[in-house]
Amino acid sequence: MKRFLGRYGNDRGHWVGDGFPVRSLFSYNELGKHVSPFLLLDYAGPHIFDPTDQRRGVGQHPHRGFETVTIIYDGEVEHRDSTGQGGIIGPGDVQWMTAGGGILHEEFHSSTYAKTGGPFRMVQLWVNLPAADKMTAPGYQSILNAEIPTLALKDGAGTARIIAGDLDGSHGPARTFTPMNVWDVRLNRDAETVLDLPDGHTSILVVLSGRITVNGTEAAGTAEALLMSTDGEGVRVHADADTVLLVLSGEPIDEPIVGYGPFVMNSEDEIRQAIGDFNSGRFGQIAATA
Numbered sequence: 001m002k003r004f005l006g007r008y009g010n011d012r013g014h015w016v017g018d019g020f021p022v023r024s025l026f027s028y029n030e031l032g033k034h035v036s037p038f039l040l041l042d043y044a045g046p047h048i049f050d051p052t053d054q055r056r057g058v059g060q061h062p063h064r065g066f067e068t069v070t071i072i073y074d075g076e077v078e079h080r081d082s083t084g085q086g087g088i089i090g091p092g093d094v095q096w097m098t099a100g101g102g103i104l105h106e107e108f109h110s111s112t113y114a115k116t117g118g119p120f121r122m123v124q125l126w127v128n129l130p131a132a133d134k135m136t137a138p139g140y141q142s143i144l145n146a147e148i149p150t151l152a153l154k155d156g157a158g159t160a161r162i163i164a165g166d167l168d169g170s171h172g173p174a175r176t177f178t179p180m181n182v183w184d185v186r187l188n189r190d191a192e193t194v195l196d197l198p199d200g201h202t203s204i205l206v207v208l209s210g211r212i213t214v215n216g217t218e219a220a221g222t223a224e225a226l227l228m229s230t231d232g233e234g235v236r237v238h239a240d241a242d243t244v245l246l247v248l249s250g251e252p253i254d255e256p257i258v259g260y261g262p263f264v265m266n267s268e269d270e271i272r273q274a275i276g277d278f279n280s281g282r283f284g285q286i287a288a289t290a
Helices: 028-035 111-116 268-279
Strands: 004-009 014-016 020-027 038-049 057-063 066-074 077-081 086-089 094-098 103-109 118-128 139-143 150-152 158-164 180-187 192-195 202-209 211-214 218-221 224-228 235-239 243-250 258-260 263-265
Touching: 004 020, 004 028, 004 218, 020 028, 020 224, 028 038, 028 202, 028 224, 038 066, 038 202, 038 243, 066 077, 077 094, 086 094, 086 139, 094 103, 103 111, 111 118, 118 202, 118 243, 180 192, 202 211, 202 218, 202 235, 211 243, 218 224, 258 268, 263 268
Parallel strands: none
Antiparallel strands: 004 224, 014 020, 020 038, 038 118, 057 103, 066 094, 066 118, 077 086, 077 103, 094 139, 150 158, 158 180, 180 243, 192 235, 202 224, 202 243, 211 218, 211 235, 258 263
């Protein structure tokens, strides 16, 4: 089986705009290629928002060279970008945005959710693109809960929603540039299951709520991530409580990683080019609302 490499988390949050109170649970800034093809994961919430007539969120900002994957657990998020795409996603839905060669986008709470307020919880995962695809045309996948297959795990251990990749013959709807799995797993207290994570894949188990023990030795609780070895197949997970678990595995991208804020490229020259292209307006613009 895969070996335990490290436990990561963050008990200090920060705000992205005024709508997303996040904790960064892992990042390439500290872990580099150890988490490739993934770059970072921000866990927003849980948080209770009061009702408001104001727009809460983060306004126009650029990205180049990677993808953002937003998974909603509570609340609603509205997205718009410079390709003309966008939409509203709620609990169980996913936004998979490919920044590629350059995109502007904005993310706000939906007007309906803002007016009612209530619980809010989401994650945003950054997924790297290989050098050959970093300048691909930007795009957007809106993946609704109803489109995501849900599997019952063996022995009544819980369920798994397959957002990307494969599990037990079910294939997730997300289109990816490199092989990867993104599974939304719910485990019942005292259940045990073996998650079939491929040999050669970077593998990360992110506990969003609850507590688990992996391979009988390593425990993790809410807002902690366990990094497992690329070698070996599968991990044995015991749920010490009812648990919501985000399971990530992917084929590493063996290329340099150079990041600067919202840009992740392969060299400093490419970062300077991204800054110049953004400042020159080459990322397009978001159409004004009526």
